[in-house]
Amino acid sequence: MIQFQDVSVTYEGAEGKVKAVQKLSLNINKGEIFGIVGASGAGKSTLLRTINLLERPTEGRIFINNQDITDLKGEDLRLLRQKIGMIFQHFNLIKRKTVFENVAFPMVAAGKPKDEIQKRVNQLLNLVGLSDKSNAFPAQLSGGQKQRVGIARALANETEILLCDEPTSALDLETTKSILNLLKEINQKLGITIVIITHEMDVVKSICDRVAVMNDGQLLEAGNVYDVFVNPRNVFTKQLIEHTFHLEFPKQIFNDFKGRVLKIVYKGESATEPLISEVSKRYNVNLNIVHGKIEYIGDRPVGILVVDIEGEEREVQLAVDYINERTAFTEVVLYAS
Numbered sequence: 214m215i216q217f218q219d220v221s222v223t224y225e226g227a228e229g230k231v232k233a234v235q236k237l238s239l240n241i242n243k244g245e246i247f248g249i250v251g252a253s254g255a256g257k258s259t260l261l262r263t264i265n266l267l268e269r270p271t272e273g274r275i276f277i278n279n280q281d282i283t284d285l286k287g288e289d290l291r292l293l294r295q296k297i298g299m300i301f302q303h304f305n306l307i308k309r310k311t312v313f314e315n316v317a318f319p320m321v322a323a324g325k326p327k328d329e330i331q332k333r334v335n336q337l338l339n340l341v342g343l344s345d346k347s348n349a350f351p352a353q354l355s356g357g358q359k360q361r362v363g364i365a366r367a368l369a370n371e372t373e374i375l376l377c378d379e380p381t382s383a384l385d386l387e388t389t390k391s392i393l394n395l396l397k398e399i400n401q402k403l404g405i406t407i408v409i410i411t412h413e414m415d416v417v418k419s420i421c422d423r424v425a426v427m428n429d430g431q432l433l434e435a436g437n438v439y440d441v442f443v444n445p446r447n448v449f450t451k452q453l454i455e456h457t458f459h460l461e462f463p464k465q466i467f468n469d470f471k472g473r474v475l476k477i478v479y480k481g482e483s484a485t486e487p488l489i490s491e492v493s494k495r496y497n498v499n500l501n502i503v504h505g506k507i508e509y510i511g512d513r514p515v516g517i518l519v520v521d522i523e524g525e526e527r528e529v530q531l532a533v534d535y536i537n538e539r540t541a542f543t544e545v546v547l548y549a550s
């Protein structure tokens with residue numbers, strides 16, 4: 214549905230040119246929730262903002278529904294933007310307008326008739342659970358409620374694509390969950406394509422179907438969220454993911470281990486316990502489980518096991534290779550000296 218073809222965006226900064234996005238090609242499918250992640254300055258916002266041409270590519274083309282939108286201007290651009298809603302980290306509501314007026318704003322701007330606006334705004338407030346706040350002003354709302362108004366406003370016209378710029382970064386954990394659930398519900402009920410940029414891998418893990426990882430304006434990898442999390446190809450992606458699996462151990466924890474510490478990641482709930490005992494029998498090695506847990510990516514489980522493996526170098530290597538062949542990936546996280 215959205216295709217980036219060799220898209221680059223270069224800014225003229227105070228200290229010279231900044232290549233915010235570099236020759237990036239990517240497809241986002243209709244009806245999916247697509248996450249774009251990366252560290253600060255990776256170019257995520259810039260890329261997101263090219264979709265509604267708030268930022269124009271310096272090079273390359275962008276297609277939406279097979280239409281080349283790169284050079285759209287005037288009325289054509291206005292019509293394109295009507296189909297693309299956007300929500301922001303700090304909500305960007307109009308302070309002096311009520312909740313109703315904020316949500317109605319894009320429809321008023323599009324010249325829709327009053328009775329249609331009335332009906333649609335009430336529907337949307339119902340959808341986001343704010344029917345009772347119609348006459349409230351933004352200052353009277355919590356962060357989560359403000360984001361709900363933002364979402365309702367972004368859906369006011371015949372929205373096909375919802376762009377989300379760090380939508381939960383200003384919210385606490387519980388509120389984040391409820392906003393993510395709402396986005397998921399909107400995606401499923403209304404079939405709207407959602408593109409989310411975030412630095413929180415937990416957001417990606419809980420609602421995205423596919424994800425792109427960016428660094429320094431470049432696309433490092435893209436794919437199904439489960440596959441990228443279970444088997445990241447890039448070192449940078451691995452680091453991002455490691456963090457969300459909360460697997461950083463204090464170094465002291467390894468002091469008692471004499472061998473090599475492995476992190477084993479396996480798909481689904483397939484038991485690695487038999488694998489571990491099988492390896493102990495097959496090879497002359499001792500294995501101790503240091504830590505084990507199951508995480509969920511969407512509703513699919515992924516298992517993580519940290520084991521200490523001890524024995525002669527050759528036997529250890531054979532055992533590691535054996536485990537590696539039978540799991541999603543195995544990584545040596547520590548060599549004991």
Ligand SMILES: Nc1ncnc2c1ncn2[C@@H]1O[C@H](COP(=O)(O)OP(=O)(O)OP(=O)(O)O)[C@@H](O)[C@H]1O
Nearest residue numbers: 224225226231233252253254255256257258259260
């Ligand atoms: N208007 C601008 N003028 C000059 N440089 C810019 C402009 N906007 C962004 N940049 C630069 O482009 C690069 C990418 O910025 P961008 O905001 O797209 O990254 P990001 O991944 O969204 O970062 P963050 O998560 O911090 O928002 C950065 O080096 C940034 O400083």
